[in-house]
Amino acid sequence: MSDETGEANSVIGDAVYGRSATVAQWQRMHAALTADGGRLQEHLLSLRQDGGLPEKVSALRVFDVIAWLDGSGKAQKILARH
Numbered sequence: 001m002s003d004e005t006g007e008a009n010s011v012i013g014d015a016v017y018g019r020s021a022t023v024a025q026w027q028r029m030h031a032a033l034t035a036d037g038g039r040l041q042e043h044l045l046s047l048r049q050d051g052g053l054p055e056k057v058s059a060l061r062v063f064d065v066i067a068w069l070d071g072s073g074k075a076q077k078i079l080a081r082h
Contacts, residue, residue, distance in 0.1 A: 033059065 033041045044059035044066075053062070069075040 029060075029063075 033044075041059045044062040047066075048055075048057055048059070048062045051062075066075075069078060
């Protein structure tokens with residue numbers, strides 16, 4: 001694992017799960033993605049389509065990028081451009 005990947009995981013862990021990320025984070029993520037008939041997953045897939053990303057990009061990856069952008073403080077810079 002490169003330092004860059006470790007840094008990205010740290011940003012996501014802090015932004016989404018807090019410092020005490022464990023296996024339970026995946027249980028919470030699964031619960032969120034499947035709640036309300038998969039509403040969150042469908043929303044993430046809609047964002048993927050709006051972004052012009054290929055279908056091979058998973059809902060989890062879309063979430064990962066959004067969480068990283070938010071946790072790193074870069075989301076506002078990107079949103080300000082649009």
